[in-house]
Amino acid sequence: MKGIFVIADGLGGRPTDLNGNTCLEAAETPYLDALATRGALGLVDPIGPGIRPGSDTAHLSLLGYDPFKVYTGRGVFECLGMGMDVQAGDICFRANFASVESSAEGLRLLDRRAGRISEGQNELEDALRALSVPGAEIEFLASTQHRGALRIRGEGLSRFIGETDPHEVGTVLLASRPTQDVPGADKTADIVNQMTQQSFEILRDLPLNKKRVAAGQLPANVLLVRGAANCPVLPSIESVIGARGAVIAGGALYRGVAEACGMDYIPVQGATGGLDTNIKAKAAAILRTLEDYDYVFCHLKGTDNAGHDKNAADKKAFIERMDSELFKVLIERVDWGRTHLAFTGDHCTPIDYGDHTVDPVPVLFVGPNIPRDPGTTFGERVAGQGGLGRFSGRVLPMLLGYCNWAPKFGS
Amino acid sequence: MKGIFVIADGLGGRPTDLNGNTCLEAAETPYLDALATRGALGLVDPIGPGIRPGSDTAHLSLLGYDPFKVYTGRGVFECLGMGMDVQAGDICFRANFASVESSAEGLRLLDRRAGRISEGQNELEDALRALSVPGAEIEFLASTQHRGALRIRGEGLSRFIGETDPHEVGTVLLASRPTQDVPGADKTADIVNQMTQQSFEILRDLPLNKKRVAAGQLPANVLLVRGAANCPVLPSIESVIGARGAVIAGGALYRGVAEACGMDYIPVQGATGGLDTNIKAKAAAILRTLEDYDYVFCHLKGTDNAGHDKNAADKKAFIERMDSELFKVLIERVDWGRTHLAFTGDHCTPIDYGDHTVDPVPVLFVGPNIPRDPGTTFGERVAGQGGLGRFSGRVLPMLLGYCNWAPKFGS
Numbered sequence: 001m002k003g004i005f006v007i008a009d010g011l012g013g014r015p016t017d018l019n020g021n022t023c024l025e026a027a028e029t030p031y032l033d034a035l036a037t038r039g040a041l042g043l044v045d046p047i048g049p050g051i052r053p054g055s056d057t058a059h060l061s062l063l064g065y066d067p068f069k070v071y072t073g074r075g076v077f078e079c080l081g082m083g084m085d086v087q088a089g090d091i092c093f094r095a096n097f098a099s100v101e102s103s104a105e106g107l108r109l110l111d112r113r114a115g116r117i118s119e120g121q122n123e124l125e126d127a128l129r130a131l132s133v134p135g136a137e138i139e140f141l142a143s144t145q146h147r148g149a150l151r152i153r154g155e156g157l158s159r160f161i162g163e164t165d166p167h168e169v170g171t172v173l174l175a176s177r178p179t180q181d182v183p184g185a186d187k188t189a190d191i192v193n194q195m196t197q198q199s200f201e202i203l204r205d206l207p208l209n210k211k212r213v214a215a216g217q218l219p220a221n222v223l224l225v226r227g228a229a230n231c232p233v234l235p236s237i238e239s240v241i242g243a244r245g246a247v248i249a250g251g252a253l254y255r256g257v258a259e260a261c262g263m264d265y266i267p268v269q270g271a272t273g274g275l276d277t278n279i280k281a282k283a284a285a286i287l288r289t290l291e292d293y294d295y296v297f298c299h300l301k302g303t304d305n306a307g308h309d310k311n312a313a314d315k316k317a318f319i320e321r322m323d324s325e326l327f328k329v330l331i332e333r334v335d336w337g338r339t340h341l342a343f344t345g346d347h348c349t350p351i352d353y354g355d356h357t358v359d360p361v362p363v364l365f366v367g368p369n370i371p372r373d374p375g376t377t378f379g380e381r382v383a384g385q386g387g388l389g390r391f392s393g394r395v396l397p398m399l400l401g402y403c404n405w406a407p408k409f410g411s
Numbered sequence: 412m413k414g415i416f417v418i419a420d421g422l423g424g425r426p427t428d429l430n431g432n433t434c435l436e437a438a439e440t441p442y443l444d445a446l447a448t449r450g451a452l453g454l455v456d457p458i459g460p461g462i463r464p465g466s467d468t469a470h471l472s473l474l475g476y477d478p479f480k481v482y483t484g485r486g487v488f489e490c491l492g493m494g495m496d497v498q499a500g501d502i503c504f505r506a507n508f509a510s511v512e513s514s515a516e517g518l519r520l521l522d523r524r525a526g527r528i529s530e531g532q533n534e535l536e537d538a539l540r541a542l543s544v545p546g547a548e549i550e551f552l553a554s555t556q557h558r559g560a561l562r563i564r565g566e567g568l569s570r571f572i573g574e575t576d577p578h579e580v581g582t583v584l585l586a587s588r589p590t591q592d593v594p595g596a597d598k599t600a601d602i603v604n605q606m607t608q609q610s611f612e613i614l615r616d617l618p619l620n621k622k623r624v625a626a627g628q629l630p631a632n633v634l635l636v637r638g639a640a641n642c643p644v645l646p647s648i649e650s651v652i653g654a655r656g657a658v659i660a661g662g663a664l665y666r667g668v669a670e671a672c673g674m675d676y677i678p679v680q681g682a683t684g685g686l687d688t689n690i691k692a693k694a695a696a697i698l699r700t701l702e703d704y705d706y707v708f709c710h711l712k713g714t715d716n717a718g719h720d721k722n723a724a725d726k727k728a729f730i731e732r733m734d735s736e737l738f739k740v741l742i743e744r745v746d747w748g749r750t751h752l753a754f755t756g757d758h759c760t761p762i763d764y765g766d767h768t769v770d771p772v773p774v775l776f777v778g779p780n781i782p783r784d785p786g787t788t789f790g791e792r793v794a795g796q797g798g799l800g801r802f803s804g805r806v807l808p809m810l811l812g813y814c815n816w817a818p819k820f821g822s
Contacts, residue, residue, distance in 0.1 A: 040795070042801075064461065368426070369425045369427060369761070369763075369768075371425070371433075371791050371792045371795065372426070374796075385796070386795070387792055387795025388454075388801070389771070389795060389800050390801055391456070391460040392460065394461035394462075395461075397460075397461030397462070398460055398769060401461055401769025402768075402769070402770070404764055406461070406463035406769045407463065408464070408766075408767055409458060409462055409463065409464060409465055409468050409478070410465020410466065410468030410469065411465045411466070
């Protein structure tokens with residue numbers, strides 16, 4: 001038995017999306033409807049009822065972990081998702097290029113995203129290889145636009161330190177400070193503060209920044225860090241459940257979470273983590289990967305991006321493109337006699353609100369061991385009538401259980 | 412108000428059982444259907460969504476305990492279920508008669524079940540009263556066929572030791588070894604190893620075994636142990652909820668779990684823990700016991716046995732016999748104005764898989780305080796549409812709550 005777990009980020013919506021219908025309900029999805037007709041629906045609270053999920057915590061929960069126990073922060077998944085080596089004791093951060101100017105009070109913030117810089121990040125990344133603080137080994141990798149990931153390795157470090165981003169233009173950068181009175185926090189905050197100052201000294205006079213300023217653009221002349229996190233100690237899904245899995249995802253965060261759970265990363269050409277992602281290539285990669293693995297986890301981000309942009313048309317169109325470019329392919333090409341599929345979102349991102357909400361998310365299971373529901377469409381309201389009822393997280397362990405992979409607890 | 416809690420072990424199934432229907436859906440059950448018509452249905456995850464239950468852990472959870480907190484192993488319920496006295500500090504095991512031969516490397520396994528010995532176990536049990544290891548008081552009781560339970564009592568023992576069963580014919584018995592570096596584990600493993608050797612010395616020359624060998628049968632000449640467990644510290648259901656209960660069960664494990672929760676054991680003639688159990692006698696015992704207790708918990712095992720044997724006809728027939736020999740009697744004889752019934756399974760044992768699975772189990776509640784569903788049958792799919800929704804464990808506390816027994820948490 002093989003398992004396919006598809007998450008469309010921020011899939012769920014609200015009746016305010018489109019005149020009483022959610023984007024999912026309004027979308028024309030003949031292939032999802034066909035899957036719903038032969039499967040069963042339900043509602044999943046990604047973490048728990050009344051808990052508003054982040055994407056990282058929701059993914060941990062849906063993959064079978066308790067985020068209240070294992071989650072320390074986003075930084076580590078950003079680093080893992082960039083392919084960085086992360087070990088116990090390392091402290092990881094989400095790191096942004098930003099624009100600052102020197103002032104008597106300190107580095108004054110001009111823009112938190114360095115004018116949403118869109119090229120030349122490799123030059124910045126190369127220059128930042130010179131970062132060197134005593135007692136610390138520092139690695140930074142740029143990802144998309146102003147985004148990047150930073151890892152600090154050293155003896156006796158602590159994640160209990162504050163961020164340097166003041167979040168308000170015109171104010172000076174924050175000095176990182178211990179947030180708890182624990183060993184190593186002073187030392188780590190000090191390393192972060194030295195690193196921040198040094199990043200300014202390294203970046204300010206780079207040719208790229210001189211060109212940007214000459215062209216009337218903001219310079220990318222400092223690194224801001226947040227989301228300090230340890231490497232979580234997650235027993236791999238394979239060690240707990242026995243099944244070997246792989247992840248297909250454009251966004252670094254999702255790759256990072258899945259790799260932290262022990263999945264192998266399958267790179268896919270054109271998987272951008274955006275609305276323009278190559279869904280057909282992902283569908284082909286799912287089929288290919290299933291030949292070598294017990295299950296595949298495929299993440300699509302476009303639904304969430306459209307939700308954050310409050311763009312109902314884009315969200316609906318992305319769902320329709322998933323239908324015709326992913327689910328159509330799966331219906332036609334998967335061996336449904338020996339495959340189970342679960343499809344859901346990691347949270348709702350309704351159009352009107354433009355951010356994650358607490359609402360439960362519709363979930364669909366299809367496969368030979370799933371009792372069929374009477375319903376014939378997939379959407380929020382019909383899922384509330386579904387035969388799977390409502391449950392919290394753990395969609396992947398359920399999916400693998402239907403594939404007969406689950407370990408028995410007790411005897 | 413009186414409560415009746417019936418568990419049919421492994422009740423749940425899958426659409427693969429019988430051409431798209433589960434055994435429960437396919438069974439002709441006019442009396443269960445009548446109860447469903449006047450009651451409400453739902454789905455219960457015996458332990459939690461996506462967790463594949465053992466019978467012992469599932470029962471603890473359905474009776475209101477958190478098995479992740481209280482479960483240490485199967486052995487203690489086997490001992491309790493044999494009526495043995497178990498105290499804090501005792502280490503309990505599931506123990507099997509097996510067949511071995513002496514070799515230079517140690518005792519070599521010939522058969523893990525002593526040729527499924529079916530008579531003479533009392534003679535073996537009597538002989539094993541001679542077991543004597545310094546620092547330990549050892550008690551063994553034989554149950555059915557090759558099965559038995561063993562209790563070791565002494566100062567400073569630990570359950571963190573490995574089993575002696577090599578599971579593979581032709582290999583030598585394992586020496587029990589500590590599985591964690593904790594006080595007492597070395598000592599306990601040593602006691603188990605001495606006991607194992609001694610059991611061989613006691614049993615090998617017994618007249619029974621000489622007769623077996625002469626008749627071409629395998630001797631029952633050693634004890635294998637597994638499932639090392641402590642006595643769990645369970646507050647009794649009576650102390651927590653106030654209601655006094657009794658258990659009717661053929662299988663030792665279920666009696667053991669219920670007694671550990673503080674229920675009194677009601678022996679019933681013909682309750683075998685198998686497909687041939689006397690269901691009519693159990694029904695009569697429920698009615699009789701209800702006169703003296705606030706609630707009765709009745710366990711039937713046949714559904715699970717048939718599931719493990721992958722025998723759909725037997726499972727369906729056992730459900731139909733429960734219908735006509737148990738539920739018919741309850742419908743006719745119970746005072747439904749002042750009685751609530753809950754009926755479910757402790758897990759699914761689908762025919763195709765032949766073992767416990769993660770799927771949720773249908774549950775039925777009937778009684779004056781239960782809001783009626785529109786449904787008129789009892790089965791997996793209709794339970795997915797049921798008015799009780801989907802929840803995890805704790806069926807007995809819910810049942811007793813409908814009987815107005817539940818303690819208030821807070822004020």
